[in-house]
Amino acid sequence: MLQTARQPRHLALLALATVFAVVFVALGFWQYGVAQQDAREEALREGPRQPIVALDELVAPYEPFPSNGSLRRVTTSGTYDADQQFLVPGRVLEGERGYWVVAPVVVDTTGARLPILRGFVTDPDQAAPPPAGKVRITGALAPSDSPVDVGPLPPGQRGSIEVATLINEWGGEVYNAFLFVIAQDPAEPTSAMQPVPPPAPEVDGLDWRNLGYALQWWVFALFAYYLWWRSVREDHLDEVARQEAAHSSPPPESPPGDHPAPDVPEGTHV
Template identity: 30%
Template sequence: MPDRPHPLSPRYWAVHLLAVALLAAAVMLGVWQLDAWKTKRAASALDVTTAAAIPLSKALGPDDPFPAKYVGQPVTVAGRWLPVSTFVVSGRERGKVEGYWVVTPVAVDGTKSAIPVVRGWTASAGARPQAPSGTVTLKGWLQPAEGTGEVDEDTSDDVLPQLRIADALHFVHQDLYGGYVIAAATDAGLEKAELDQLPPAPRFSAIRNLFYAVEWWFFGGFVVFMWWRWLVDEVLRRDEDDVEE
């Protein structure tokens, strides 16, 4: 009885290579569609930040909980600077350089509350420009207060590890809104601060790309299944039949 070829013998290489090629293509196409889904969702989220600015009062009231739908919403704020309440927030990177946010609250017109305004970014807390004073009308992006749980280890200075409203109250002698604003225009001597928090993408944004990714991976699984069935039926089972004979 002649010896039957091994499943990895050269006569079967073409089938194995075809299976590998189809599987690799399915995986890569699935990853590509998944990346497209993520990219489109990110772009959809960014759309909110380019919308027309609305008055702060239409998005957030002095005593309101922060509304999730207004994360990143452009708003206009009218009020009066509180320069003596200026503080900085550490651990803010810009271009892989760690620095600080410079924050000066604005007492909002028509209310008894103030909202922290991130005026910009600086690499050195000691080199920040003097805080402005007087009345102001500014545009910026609304952000929810941070709360990572990081503790301010030195309460004697004006440096905070995060922009948490409870911590910011140490510098302000009036109530604060439950969020803050990143100013669109920065002061001389400061660089633009980047948004840390973007709005969530719509639930069904680019869902078709996600389905395509799943379909490609399902096809890859089908390729593996068919390859295994061929291996069992055409190679391994024939070997067993030859042994029985």
């Protein structure tokens, strides 16, 4: 069959099948991206619809971050520990580089500390102390940052909101999470600190309808090669049948009048 596949006609068909397969695979990946985007948009639409719950209904101090807690809206109340405020450099908001301003709130119900991302400043001098007294905060819950190695930093600055390090330094009980502030009462004392919006959720799911379309395109790519293989196979079988017919045919009969004359003994007259 390999010889049949090497025929110019089948080589041309193979090249055409490859062109179609490449196009179909590309369309499949495009549809796969659409499936991911649709899932992300659905998650963004569903996020604000989730009910706001009390912090302690979703997570407790020292507990692992809940699997369904990322960017979930929660509310809590407590008092800022202004002495533990710190800055996270190298952050960007609306194209400007600056600092996150983070301070822990001692939660009323547990006495544990919860890091609060108060806002963003472009200059460390703009990071005013947090409001004194009791505050009520509504925000989006986020897991601990990964450690970031940014080299030596000035006092009062950290590379990230890494809760494991904060636990060792703050002592006492600490939540294994931090909060993006959405609303706070009383509000921040300075307008120089801009609120940091919660990030878009990282969505691993897919829109199943568009995923089905992607799989269809990839099946079409395989089908193009199947059609080429079938064409080669049929031509090969036809060639084998012709060869078998040629080998099994009986030898041709001699035409009348071509038979040799019988031998006649000498001296015999006919």
